[in-house]
Amino acid sequence: MLSPGDLRVLPKDPGIYLFFGRGRELLYVGKAVNLRRRVRSYFRPGQRDSRLLQLARGTVEIEAVVTSSEVEALVYEADLIREHQPIHNRALKGEPPLLYLKIPVAEEFPRLEMAGEKLPDGAFYFGPYSSLSQVRLLQDLVDRHFQLRKRPGSIGATPKRACLNHQIGRCRAPCAHHIGPGEYAELVAEVQDFLCGDEELLLLRLRRTMELAAERLDFEWAARYRDRIGALRRLFRRQQVRRFVLRDQDVAAMAAAEDRLEMVFLSFRQSRLIGVHRHRSHDVKNDARVFEDFLLASIKKGVKPPAELLVDRLLPHEADLELRMRREAGRRVRIRHPRRMPALHLLKMAIKNSQVALDWS
Numbered sequence: 037m038l039s040p041g042d043l044r045v046l047p048k049d050p051g052i053y054l055f056f057g058r059g060r061e062l063l064y065v066g067k068a069v070n071l072r073r074r075v076r077s078y079f080r081p082g083q084r085d086s087r088l089l090q091l092a093r094g095t096v097e098i099e100a101v102v103t104s105s106e107v108e109a110l111v112y113e114a115d116l117i118r119e120h121q122p123i124h125n126r127a128l129k130g131e132p133p134l135l136y137l138k139i140p141v142a143e144e145f146p147r148l149e150m151a152g153e154k155l156p157d158g159a160f161y162f163g164p165y166s167s168l169s170q171v172r173l174l175q176d177l178v179d180r181h182f183q184l185r186k187r188p189g190s191i192g193a194t195p196k197r198a199c200l201n202h203q204i205g206r207c208r209a210p211c212a213h214h215i216g217p218g219e220y221a222e223l224v225a226e227v228q229d230f231l232c233g234d235e236e237l238l239l240l241r242l243r244r245t246m247e248l249a250a251e252r253l254d255f256e257w258a259a260r261y262r263d264r265i266g267a268l269r270r271l272f273r274r275q276q277v278r279r280f281v282l283r284d285q286d287v288a289a290m291a292a293a294e295d296r297l298e299m300v301f302l303s304f305r306q307s308r309l310i311g312v313h314r315h316r317s318h319d320v321k322n323d324a325r326v327f328e329d330f331l332l333a334s335i336k337k338g339v340k341p342p343a344e345l346l347v348d349r350l351l352p353h354e355a356d357l358e359l360r361m362r363r364e365a366g367r368r369v370r371i372r373h374p375r376r377m378p379a380l381h382l383l384k385m386a387i388k389n390s391q392v393a394l395d396w397s
């Protein structure tokens with residue numbers, strides 16, 4: 037945790053930041069391309085916006101979590117807002133307070149639409165997102181990789197002339213009957229997987245379509261899907277849009293300096309980030325015991341115990357710790373040391389965040 041006076045030690049990486057008030061209540065969650073620049077902007081002297089001033093004055097502690105990309109920060113920010121509904125996220129964002137993306141799946145050729153609220157209208161909603169730029173970023177990714185139709189209006193029995201969106205590769209043109217309802221429904225399912233972050237399911241779905249095309253000797257179609265799989269894999273590698281596994285996992289890591297230990301604990305439920313906390317100790321000589329105590333205390337603190345706890349090192353009393361955690365949590369919490377993706381990605385995130393804290397005084 038940092039106080040508003042310590043912000044120059046924040047990294048310049050992308051990530052999310054959390055502002056806490058006097059009673060340790062969560063006031064605000066935001067995401068940033070550059071954490072240091074963004075967070076410092078709230079506390080600049082001469083701030084005129086009364087709502088920002090009120091937020092800055094009420095903030096006594098700041099938490100920051102480094103992520104691997106801006107998109108990942110966006111996803112985790114949405115997770116935390118959904119989980120905690122911080123009051124200032126609503127108050128600060130103007131019109132509309134929170135944004136959603138929706139797909140009215142009951143329609144034959146639904147579009148990806150922006151929505152200001154979640155209605156019980158049978159549509160699929162994604163979010164909430166806290167800024168228009170986040171929504172635009174996701175819409176742009178969907179346009180580029182999935183090409184749902186862009187314009188409203190009915191799709192009739194007679195094919196029409198496709199508009200510019202088709203020519204620039206942003207729409208598959210159901211209006212001109214370049215894509216039928218069945219295939220379009222597949223596309224919609226792919227977008228749902230994408231926006232939920234179910235990368236594995238999405239790639240599986242695409243691979244199945246590619247194989248089916250190859251089986252019916254439609255090699256042009258199969259090649260098209262092969263290229264899409266490649267493009268999405270590259271995107272996922274770059275952006276870590278993620279939600280690799282829908283499992284309840286906590287992730288913890290510890291970094292050591294000569295005079296102190298910095299520990300971080302991240303909680304993921306159904307692959308959504310719901311909590312983060314840290315601990316600092318100067319008992320460097322007993323680092324293993326301190327870390328084990330921290331893990332146990334963190335599990336105790338959590339509302340819902342995880343199925344797995346991913347840690348960055350072998351623990352001397354691992355079996356015993358598992359037993360103690362089972363007693364505390366009322367269920368088995370398996371300790372794991374992941375070496376492979378996707379769990380390794382979460383662990384790397386925890387390691388990076390424990391190391392970042394070494395710069396915090």
Ligand code: SF4
Binds near residue numbers: 187
């Ligand atoms: S190409 Fe057709 S379906 Fe696509 S946005 Fe244009 S008018 Fe709509």
